[in-house]
Amino acid sequence: MSERLEDIATAMVSGGKGLLAADESSGTIKKRFDVIGVESTADNRRDYREMMFRASDAMSKYISGVILYDETIRQKAADGTPLVDIIKAAGSIPGIKVDLGAKPLAGFPGDTITEGLDGLRERLAEYYKLGARFAKWRAVIDIDTGKGVPSTNSIASNTHALARYAALCQEAGIVPIVEPEVLMDGAHSIDTCYDVTKATLVKLYDELYAARVVLGGSILKPNMVISGKKSGKTDSPEEIAEKTIKLFREVVPAAVPGIAFLSGGQEDEEATANLNAINAIGPHPWKLTFSYGRALQAAPQKAWSGKASNIAAGQAAFTHRAHMNHLAALGKWQPALEKAA
Numbered sequence: 001m002s003e004r005l006e007d008i009a010t011a012m013v014s015g016g017k018g019l020l021a022a023d024e025s026s027g028t029i030k031k032r033f034d035v036i037g038v039e040s041t042a043d044n045r046r047d048y049r050e051m052m053f054r055a056s057d058a059m060s061k062y063i064s065g066v067i068l069y070d071e072t073i074r075q076k077a078a079d080g081t082p083l084v085d086i087i088k089a090a091g092s093i094p095g096i097k098v099d100l101g102a103k104p105l106a107g108f109p110g111d112t113i114t115e116g117l118d119g120l121r122e123r124l125a126e127y128y129k130l131g132a133r134f135a136k137w138r139a140v141i142d143i144d145t146g147k148g149v150p151s152t153n154s155i156a157s158n159t160h161a162l163a164r165y166a167a168l169c170q171e172a173g174i175v176p177i178v179e180p181e182v183l184m185d186g187a188h189s190i191d192t193c194y195d196v197t198k199a200t201l202v203k204l205y206d207e208l209y210a211a212r213v214v215l216g217g218s219i220l221k222p223n224m225v226i227s228g229k230k231s232g233k234t235d236s237p238e239e240i241a242e243k244t245i246k247l248f249r250e251v252v253p254a255a256v257p258g259i260a261f262l263s264g265g266q267e268d269e270e271a272t273a274n275l276n277a278i279n280a281i282g283p284h285p286w287k288l289t290f291s292y293g294r295a296l297q298a299a300p301q302k303a304w305s306g307k308a309s310n311i312a313a314g315q316a317a318f319t320h321r322a323h324m325n326h327l328a329a330l331g332k333w334q335p336a337l338e339k340a341a
């Protein structure tokens, strides 16, 4: 594997492969385990993640890289093998979530700012030694237009932090995934999502240029342009695809090798159908693939439910979702394949 940033970034998004976002912070993974009635302990978190990483068919065919949490990149499998070695043995690239979470932005109620820049240079050097070749930093942009959320200051502060993080990653020989997530939890329309996502991405690339980030050695992990969940509207995949690509053509430089979507709370098949529709109206200047957390893991989490006797079922569920999203990343998914597989 080449160590050039551009080669690593391209490998992350090529061949219909995508990223497994297994980087849930302690608070988030507890929420996921609460749904399946499993206690969130270090061993349970390790057993769950080891289950997916050992699904070698899925990992070698469909998963180009795995975004890990700090705990996970240091953990060993039950047999003592470092989890990072299991990922690499499948030909997948280990990555690491380095942000320290979104915290309230002083003076701007409802807005947050993602923290973690202080000491990041030293942390990145350690993560590189532990095997990470890409990193991820998530900025959270909420929408509550009645309360002036997001503020211009929130977008400016978050995109500046993303650029500072990305420059530090590239100095360390690590590909930065920049993740400006415009949340889909609100009651806003798809057009409001378009406007807020546009304002965020325009500012993000301004900041990345100013920070001298090499775009060819970076990956964008955005939300799709989609109605808020509380709007009561379910957009067609075709409308999401048309508006998402229209926006990206306006604001995402062609130098970016790939765009790897987060799922944001979309249902499993919805996230797959939307990704497929986006690729079906190609060709596009960038590869467009997945970097899903919930949309890849909800099914295997449910099938596993914390029982060693369910590991095969959990791996089958993970492999199926990874396979379907692989097809969607190539624009070759069809609903009928969900049953056939």
Ligand SMILES: O=P(O)(O)OC[C@H]1O[C@](O)(COP(=O)(O)O)[C@@H](O)[C@@H]1O
Binding pocket: 021, 022, 023, 024, 025, 026, 028, 029, 067, 101, 138, 179, 262, 263, 264, 265, 291, 292, 293, 294, 295
């Ligand atoms: O635990 P955090 O830092 O809130 O991150 C939550 C999740 O959001 C993501 O960025 C996207 O996940 P989803 O695909 O579930 O939206 C993941 O990488 C991460 O696991």
